[in-house]
Amino acid sequence: MFHILVVDDDKNIRFVMKEVLETNQYTVFTACDGEEAFEVMVKEHIDLAIVDIMMPRLDGYEFTKELREFNDELPVLMVSAKQLPDDRKKGFVAGIDDFMAKPIDTDELLLHIKALLRRYKIVSERKIVVGAIELDYDSYTVKGHGETIELPQKEFLLLYKLLSFPGKIFTRIQLMDEIWGVDCDTDSETVTVHIGRLRKRFDGWEEFSIESIRGLGYKAVKNV
Numbered sequence: 001m002f003h004i005l006v007v008d009d010d011k012n013i014r015f016v017m018k019e020v021l022e023t024n025q026y027t028v029f030t031a032c033d034g035e036e037a038f039e040v041m042v043k044e045h046i047d048l049a050i051v052d053i054m055m056p057r058l059d060g061y062e063f064t065k066e067l068r069e070f071n072d073e074l075p076v077l078m079v080s081a082k083q084l085p086d087d088r089k090k091g092f093v094a095g096i097d098d099f100m101a102k103p104i105d106t107d108e109l110l111l112h113i114k115a116l117l118r119r120y121k122i123v124s125e126r127k128i129v130v131g132a133i134e135l136d137y138d139s140y141t142v143k144g145h146g147e148t149i150e151l152p153q154k155e156f157l158l159l160y161k162l163l164s165f166p167g168k169i170f171t172r173i174q175l176m177d178e179i180w181g182v183d184c185d186t187d188s189e190t191v192t193v194h195i196g197r198l199r200k201r202f203d204g205w206e207e208f209s210i211e212s213i214r215g216l217g218y219k220a221v222k223n224v
Contacts, residue, residue, distance in 0.1 A: 034058025
């Protein structure tokens, strides 16, 4: 299942969104403001965030600005009763990807979510196909060449991230922050170690490769 984070200071809205999203096969985490949202993101992998504007401690604008400092890829859908053009503009300047006005129509909300996930190349089946190879997000497995390999979580998430955006260069810090979390005690060399393990596991698999970009980081290349 996709992991969605709902950030809103109204507990009734959090409850309703959680019910609707879980009914539609999403895994849902909730937070009452931006600070609590970051606490959740340190512990859990999140695929999309739904964020209110007016919240205590850290509002939706500031949460999005801070998020974009270390994660430029996570889809953010802002929802708010504030509907003036300037409110929307301020949200997009902060870094959101989409905006919906409250009260929320649940059917429309689900359509926005599906569109955002599709836009970010995360297919609804939670699978990536590279030639005859298939990566299955729900089982952390890679199938191909007559075998099924179950990867440790971090190795799978690293490979899945790179192959979700073939040709895109990710720095070690970007990968470390997104997959291990910004508060992780280990350094970015952990990424290098995991890349080495992935290369060893899939040595001879011609469908894809992981390339080192000197002084920058890594990118995945699809060869089919």
